[in-house]
Amino acid sequence: MAMGTTAPLAVRMRPTSLDEVVGQRHLLGPGSPLRRLAASSQTAAGGAASGQSVILWGPPGTGKTTLAQSIAHSSDRRFVELSAVTAGVKDVRQVMEAALSDRDLYQRSTVLFLDEIHRFTKAQQDALLPGVEQGWVTLIAATTENPSFSVISPLLSRSLLLTLEPLDDDDITLLVERAIADPRGFDGRIQLDDDARAQLVRLSSGDARRALTALEAAGAHALEAAATESAGDDEDGDEADAPVTVTAEALASAVDRALLRYDRQGDEHYDVISAFIKSVRGSDPDAALHYLARMIEAGEDPRFIARRIIVLASEDIGMADPQGLVIAAAAAQAVQLIGMPEGRIPLAEATVYLATAPKSNRSYLGIDRAIADVRRGDFGRVPTHLRDAHYPGAKRLGHGKGYRYAHDAPHGVATQQHLPDPLVGVRYYEPGAHGFERDVAARLERIRRILAGER
Numbered sequence: 001m002a003m004g005t006t007a008p009l010a011v012r013m014r015p016t017s018l019d020e021v022v023g024q025r026h027l028l029g030p031g032s033p034l035r036r037l038a039a040s041s042q043t044a045a046g047g048a049a050s051g052q053s054v055i056l057w058g059p060p061g062t063g064k065t066t067l068a069q070s071i072a073h074s075s076d077r078r079f080v081e082l083s084a085v086t087a088g089v090k091d092v093r094q095v096m097e098a099a100l101s102d103r104d105l106y107q108r109s110t111v112l113f114l115d116e117i118h119r120f121t122k123a124q125q126d127a128l129l130p131g132v133e134q135g136w137v138t139l140i141a142a143t144t145e146n147p148s149f150s151v152i153s154p155l156l157s158r159s160l161l162l163t164l165e166p167l168d169d170d171d172i173t174l175l176v177e178r179a180i181a182d183p184r185g186f187d188g189r190i191q192l193d194d195d196a197r198a199q200l201v202r203l204s205s206g207d208a209r210r211a212l213t214a215l216e217a218a219g220a221h222a223l224e225a226a227a228t229e230s231a232g233d234d235e236d237g238d239e240a241d242a243p244v245t246v247t248a249e250a251l252a253s254a255v256d257r258a259l260l261r262y263d264r265q266g267d268e269h270y271d272v273i274s275a276f277i278k279s280v281r282g283s284d285p286d287a288a289l290h291y292l293a294r295m296i297e298a299g300e301d302p303r304f305i306a307r308r309i310i311v312l313a314s315e316d317i318g319m320a321d322p323q324g325l326v327i328a329a330a331a332a333q334a335v336q337l338i339g340m341p342e343g344r345i346p347l348a349e350a351t352v353y354l355a356t357a358p359k360s361n362r363s364y365l366g367i368d369r370a371i372a373d374v375r376r377g378d379f380g381r382v383p384t385h386l387r388d389a390h391y392p393g394a395k396r397l398g399h400g401k402g403y404r405y406a407h408d409a410p411h412g413v414a415t416q417q418h419l420p421d422p423l424v425g426v427r428y429y430e431p432g433a434h435g436f437e438r439d440v441a442a443r444l445e446r447i448r449r450i451l452a453g454e455r
Contacts, residue, residue, distance in 0.1 A: 009216035012174070018070045020173050022208070023167040024063055033160055034067060036076035037138070053118070053132050053139035055147050058164025061207030064142035068113040071140065075305040078102055080137075084119035089127045096131040103136060110137045115426035117141040118150035125152045128454045132158050146337050166206025171287050172200055176215055188243055190219045195248035196419070203255065205299030205340070211419050216422035222246045232358060235328045245406035272298075276351075281316045285355035292344075292351050302343050306332035307352050320435035327353045358435025373423070379419030395406045 015021050018028055018038050027034055034086035037052065057389065065081075072079035080095050117125070126221040131137045139159065141272055167175075178196065179185035192200065196218070204211035226244045278292035295305055306328075313328035331350035334341035374381065389400030404414035417424060431441035 008213065008286060009179060009185060010212040011178050013182065014066050014355050015070055016073045018067070018074060019020065020061060022067060022178075023068060023171040024164055025057060027164070029065075029164055033162070034071065038071045041081075053141075053159040055141045055143065055159045057145075057147050057150060057160050057161060057163055058285050059166050060208035062164040062166060063208065064164060065113065065115065068140040068142070072113075074113040077138070078108055079113065080110060081113045081115070084114060084124070086114040087114075089124050090133075092124065092127045096127075096136055099136045112137040112139050112260065114139065114141045114380055116143065118143045118145040122152055125155055129154055129158075129439070144339050149337070153274050167204075167208055168203050172204050172206070172208065172211050173197065176200060177210055179212055179215055180219075186219050190246055191243040192251075193248070193287075196246050196251045196438075199248045199251055200223075202299050214251065214255040217245075218251040220247050221254040222250055237269070241389060269426045277308065278315075279426050281357065281359065282352060283355055284376060285352045288355045289348060292347060296340075296344050296347075302335045302340055302347065303332070305347055309347065309354065310422050312354055313350075315364045316359055316361055317354055317357045318360040318363040319359035319431060319437045319440055322436060324354050324357050347443050358437075359439050360432040360434055362430055362432050362437065370428045373426070376424065380422040382420060383417055383418065386418065411446075411450065415450060415452075418451070 015273075018034065021028060029035070029247040033052065033054065036366055037054070040307070048095070056067060058064060068081075069079060071077075073302070078099070078101075082091055082095065095110070095112055096130050099112070100109045114120075128139060132139050141151070141159070143150060147161055151159075176192070180190060180192070181188055181383075200211060200218075201212055202213055222244045272291050276288060276295065279285075279287035279291060292305070296302070310328045310332055314326040317324035328350050336347040338346075342415075384398050385400060385402040385404075387399040389395060389403075394400065404416050406412055407413045409415070419426065429444075431437045431444060433441065
C-alpha cells in the first residue's frame, strides 16, 4: 500500500486514460464523443481549442471527474479543476484569461473541469459562455442534477450532454480487486473473503468512490489489527508476508454501518419488498419505513422502489384516495431528478402517505374481472350507436345513430347502453366504503339508475 501519500484511495486509483476507465461502456465505445475528444489535437485551425464542451450528468461515484482528467491527460492539455461550491465568477475569469494566454503563447489548449455546475448561479454560468463560445477552453461540467433544470440554456445548447449510469456489480468488483492488487492501492497486502466482497459491492450501490472509501477503511483497520497482533508474537515465519483477510464483519465495523442480511438477487430481496408492500397495505407506516430503510441501505435501485410504490398506490389505495397515485408518481419523478441520497425523502413521504391512506383494491379487482371475461371470449360487438361515425360510409352503416351526447343530458348522464349486448348488467367495478370511494359509491349508484332509465 502506498503509505507515503495522504491522498484517499479513490484518488490514488483514478485512471489516467480512458482505456483504464471502468463502466460507462455506452459512452466509451470506438468513435464515441469522449474518445474523439481525448484523441483530438492540441489546437484546431486558427488556434482555437479543439474538442466540444460536454456536460456529464450522473449519480455520485460514476466517474465524472475520472473521465475529465483522463481526457485531459490523454492529449496533454492543461487541466484546471474548479468546484462550484467554492469558486466564483472571479475564479472563472482567471481561468479564462490563463487559457487564452496559453493558447496564444504556447498553442496549448485547456480543459476546465467544473464540478457541481448546478450550484452555480445564472450569472456565474454566464461567465463561462465567452470561453466556451470562443473555444478558449474545453468545458467538462459535472452535475448530479438534471441539466435541463440546473444549467442555463445557452450553455446547454453549446455542450454535449452525456448521461452516466451507476456502475454494475461486475464493475465495482473489478475496481475493488484492482485497488487490492495495485501498488497505488494495497499492493496485495489484504484480501477480501467472499462475504466481504459481496457486502462491499452491495454497500457501494453503484458508487465507485463509496466502494473504494469503504475498502480503504476496512483494509487499513485490518492491517493495523494484524500489525498489533504481530508485535505481540515473538515467532517469525512466512505468515508475516501473507495477505490479511478482511471479513464481512470487519468490513461492517470499519465502515460503521450495520451488516444487512439482504440479497438483491436472492430470497431476501423478495422477502423485504414483500414485507414493505404488505406493511403499506396493512396501514403500518413504521414497519413500511423500516423495510424502505433496509432496501435503501442495501443498495436497492431507488427506481425499483419507486415503481413498486406506484403499483401500491393503484392496487391497494386506488379510488379510496386517488391522490395517492399522484403522490407516488411525483415521488418517482423526484427520485429521477435529484437522485440519491436525497431521493430517500420523497420515497419516505410517499410511503407514509400511502400507508396512512384509506385502502381500496376495487379498481384492481374490476380490471382483472374485465380481462378475465375478455380472455374467455365473453364479449360482443360494440353497440352501433357507440361506433366511430367519422369515416366515409360510416353513416350508411348506421354508426353513431341514436347516440346521446352526455353533456346535453340532465346531470351530464345520458340514458343509453354502453356495454355490448351479452354483457348488459355486468358490473366490474364495485366501490368500497372507505375514504373517497364512499362518495363514489353513492354517485355511481345514481348514475347506474339513470343509465338504466330509472328515475
